[in-house]
Amino acid sequence: MVLELQEKLGEAIRALILKNYALDLPNVSLETPPDLRLGEVASPIAFELARRLRKAPKIIAQEIVTGLGAVEGFSGFEVAGAGYINARLDRLAAVCTTASEENAHLAAPGTEGHVLVEHTSINPNKAAHIGHLRNAILGDTFVRLLRATGFKVDVQNYIDNTGVQVADVVVGFLYLESKSVAEIRALAADCGERAEGTGSHTAGIDYYCWDLYARTSQWYEQGTVEEKEARKRLRYDTLHAIESGGNEIAKIADLISTAVLRRHLETMLRLGIEYDFLPRESEILHLKFWEAAREELERSGVLYEVTQGKNAGCWVMKRPGSEASAEETDDEAKVIVRSNGTVTYVGKDIAYHLWKFGLLGRDFGYRPFFRYADRECWVSTEHGEAAHPHFGGATAIYNVIDARQSDPQANVIQALRGMGHAAAADHYTHFSYEMVALTPRCAIELGYDVAPEDRTRPYIEVSGRKGFGVKADDLIDKLIAATRAEVDARRTGGIGENAEAERQKIAHQIAIGALRYFMLKYTRNSVIAFDFKDALSFEGETGPYLQYAVVRIRNIYRKGGTTPEAALAEFAKQAGQQVSESASQRSTAAARDGLSQYLSGEENEDIWALWLRAGRFSLVLEQSIAASEPAFLAKHAFQLAQEFNNFYHKHHILTEEDPQRKVFLLATAAVVLRELIKALSLLGIESPEAM
RNA sequence: GCGCCCGUAGCUCAGCUGGAUAGAGCGACUGACUACGAAUCAGUAGGUCGGGAGUUCGAAUCUCUCCGGGCGCACCA
Structure with a gap:
């Protein structure tokens, strides 16, 4: 409006x-x-x-x-x-418009194209932690915003299943723990049995690997010089075996990474986060994506060979911004192909992004991997099924990757531009965000050794290699326990036969609401200094505050024996009369009567403000997408809830004596309810029936 | 050394393309439950918007500089 x-x-x-x-x-x-x-x-x-x-x-x-x-x-x-x-x-007109705007969305400008959002992308060698939660929640929310405006969006979760991190866990299993393949298989299978959420989330292979990965990382640093050298060799031999594929080591790596990946998908599903496609690095390697990209890179002159200096024997590309500044020497260029002939990460990433835009001339094989309630998530494979959905070939992409990776991201964009793919480069967005770190207090609370010099810092970076951080499932479990205690104390959900299930469901909804709002209320480039006190808070600017406003409104209709829909219908009837009357008696002061009087005057200013806020939704949605900033919508929803709570205390609806004003107040609440539920659902937050 | 980000109330953060008296939440203190459930609301205290200079009719917002903090700058992924 x-x-x-x-x-x-x-x-x-x-x-x-x-x-x-x-x-x-x-x-x-x-x-x-x-x-x-x-x-x-x-x-x-x-x-x-x-x-x-x-x-x-x-x-x-x-x-x-x-x-x-x-x-x-x-x-x-x-x-x-x-x-x-x-x-x-014209307040009366504005109110009538807002009341009737059931689904006032933007006229999507880019509905003809299709958008690809990549998020989550956790290395499949350990449990997800709070930093990954921020990534996934930001990405998933942005996807919801795009879809709400009419874009066709594919969600991808890139899986680096052939990197050193996976190799490290394989080394840990084989050489540190001397586990047999059968034992590893059993551990991975055990994880599958708990898939339905019946068992503990904290006994899976992802948790096991969390500790193993940290121990292996330490192991590399220990021992004599000779031992360290031998371990390092072990590490790279394992890595190379995994990259080449078709051997026993690669099979073990695949077993582990696939099992951990399933755990990640389960964890994210607890938050309502789903994916369409999981492209894996193993296929990028085996399907020779790089070789295809290399031809074009060389042809366009982006990639060239260096014959002298420290990069002699390498194939390199210019770094972004270098053409503007003074002559960049080949020593400063970005190495894409090492002197031993292997390709670096950025090289593979360039190939992958050519594929994303449909510019590579090759495709993955596809097979179904993970079943959601109403759809399938596909994974890349060398030889896939004949019938599969089409991925890639996007007109715009968003990569949800933390700010530390902005340099490599810029390299890929630079390469695309250099190859003449200007449109692709222009529609490549690095959706960057700052990390989630721990406050020193929180780290100490968790039992980690915190160096004295770190204790005075504002925050400490989490590290998978050190096993330092808060695991996603631990946090979710903690939140659910806290909300469940609160729900029990309030006897929410009645005392009937279904009370137990009801309470568990509500506790879950509130816990997820709290978590998602917590991750979304900060703007992207603000570092979140994580603390359980803040994350477990349910008062003030939190998800539960918003959900509570929804429940309050629902209770009004429940107690009043009516529904929001009926209230709006009744209001429309009255408003219709109002409009026709004022149209026929334009010259008279008809506006002083009827609905208009409820929208003017000092004592009604808050009501008008509430309608106005409700009518700002599409404006906020547009700004939120333009700035790639889900926090804007989160703030909007909070302000709407806050203004409603204010209104709720000031105007008692059900005891209102003027019947026409009562209809108006009920319609006001109905519009707020509609807008709140809409905003919350875009934030991925459910609106409970009771609290 | 180079690049990017941040510095706003005791704490955690908003503040849209420069615009009319700088806003929330938490914490502190005062109050409000026999009315739609207080996971709420009202009120009070609390700010040289890191320092300085510049551009402008006008700067928390743009430019420069300095100070302080963070993160990147590998033939690691």
């Missing part, structure tokens, strides 16, 4: 400026006044024009206000302050 009106006003002002001053402004800046008493939309455009027109802002503003005349949806314009143009909405 607000978005459409703003666009309309901007267009009207722009046309007027073109007509009056012969100036064509690309966009007219519009903002929200600090106080509702000043109006709902404001423009400081007169200040911008003052210089070019050599005229006082106030005079320009006055000329614009006079020239604007009537604009549909607005009740008037005025000049305020030193030259602001303040616009007042």
